Amino acid sequence: MYKILLRQDLAPNIHLYKFEAPDVAKKARPGQFVIIRIDEKGERIPLTVADWDEKEGSVTVVCMGVGTTTRRLGTLGTGDFIADFIGPLGNPTEIDKFGTVCCVAGGFAVAVVMPIARAMKQTGNKVISILGARSKDLLFWEDELRSVSDELIVTTDDGSYGRKGLVTEPLKELLEGNEKIDRVIAIGPSIMMKFCSLTTKPFGVKTIVSLNPIMVDGTGMCGCCRVSVGGVTRFACVDGPDFDGHEVDWDLLLARQKTYLEQEKRSLELWQRQGGEHTLGFERP
Numbered sequence: 076m077y078k079i080l081l082r083q084d085l086a087p088n089i090h091l092y093k094f095e096a097p098d099v100a101k102k103a104r105p106g107q108f109v110i111i112r113i114d115e116k117g118e119r120i121p122l123t124v125a126d127w128d129e130k131e132g133s134v135t136v137v138c139m140g141v142g143t144t145t146r147r148l149g150t151l152g153t154g155d156f157i158a159d160f161i162g163p164l165g166n167p168t169e170i171d172k173f174g175t176v177c178c179v180a181g182g183f184a185v186a187v188v189m190p191i192a193r194a195m196k197q198t199g200n201k202v203i204s205i206l207g208a209r210s211k212d213l214l215f216w217e218d219e220l221r222s223v224s225d226e227l228i229v230t231t232d233d234g235s236y237g238r239k240g241l242v243t244e245p246l247k248e249l250l251e252g253n254e255k256i257d258r259v260i261a262i263g264p265s266i267m268m269k270f271c272s273l274t275t276k277p278f279g280v281k282t283i284v285s286l287n288p289i290m291v292d293g294t295g296m297c298g299c300c301r302v303s304v305g306g307v308t309r310f311a312c313v314d315g316p317d318f319d320g321h322e323v324d325w326d327l328l329l330a331r332q333k334t335y336l337e338q339e340k341r342s343l344e345l346w347q348r349q350g351g352e353h354t355l356g357f358e359r360p
């Protein structure tokens with residue numbers, strides 16, 4: 076059993092969980108993920124490591140409630156336990172002295188980008204970050220990301236905070252500007268990563284994305300997470316999750332992510348009929 080040492084609400088439906096997981100904390104690197112299971116009958120879901128503390132033996136993840144398992148996790152709080160916490164899985168993000176690195180984070184993925192931006196900065200890169208969300212209430216860790224960036228641009232789709240518009244607009248301006256951008260890291264919803272990759276492609280700037288296909292085992296055995304990159308079938312769990320965004324077959328990824336929409340909808344309805352968010356009958360601070 077893995078104990079939740081801390082749960083924090085970061086934004087509506089987005090929560091931070093610090094788990095007691097000393098073995099994972101010893102080995103975690105930016106860009107890697109864990110697979111968790113809430114209980115014996117639970118579904119396995121991948122979540123990226125947002126932080127870790129080897130001394131404390133803890134690993135932090137940030138989870139957005141989108142379906143049954145992530146919403147069930149949302150009912151757990153500090154002091155609760157889950158059944159499985161496996162990792163670190165996947166390859167770490169390539170960290171090197173590239174020069175100027177632009178880190179683009181969409182929505183909750185700021186938690187995924189944070190350790191990458193920090194490592195890029197510590198390695199001697201100039202880091203320019205772009206943080207985007209649909210609206211102000213969904214933004215979090217702005218100060219944290221600023222603290223590891225030389226420059227930070229914040230956008231909201233509805234203009235409720237920062238600059239109004241999508242992350243691709245300041246990204247394009249940076250690429251058109253005087254400063255040479257040596258690498259772009261773009262992490263967020265697939266559609267955002269697709270359009271960031273389309274934005275950088277004409278400029279020939281290598282763009283790394285973190286793919287999020289449906290995963291089951293996370294160890295290369297089931298084939299569920301297969302994606303097409305450069306015309307070759309790759310397994311995101313063992314060959315990724317980071318890939319060159321210019322090579323990804325985005326339409327295939329977006330279509331495969333929708334494979335079980337009907338079953339996911341029915342599963343959520345069933346859970347909600349059985350009590351849903353009220354199943355555990357307690358309110359969390």
Ligand SMILES: Cc1cc2nc3c(=O)[nH]c(=O)nc-3n(C[C@H](O)[C@H](O)[C@H](O)COP(=O)(O)OP(=O)(O)OC[C@H]3O[C@@H](n4cnc5c(N)ncnc54)[C@H](O)[C@@H]3O)c2cc1C
Nearest residue numbers: 120121122123137138139142143144145287289290332339
């Ligand atoms: C490598 C990786 C890292 C991820 N990191 C994070 C993270 O740090 N924080 C976060 O909030 N989310 C993360 N996700 C997405 C998260 O795993 C899904 O939101 C979650 O699995 C949805 O499960 P559900 O039962 O709540 O929703 P469901 O209703 O089952 O699914 C909702 C949607 O989520 C996707 N999904 C469903 N099951 C899986 C699965 N087993 N694996 C991957 N995607 C699935 C599908 O596109 C689906 O349409 C990551 C996904 C991957 C592949």
Ligand code: FES
Nearest residue numbers: 293295297298312
């Ligand atoms: S999740 Fe099974 S092969 Fe990648």
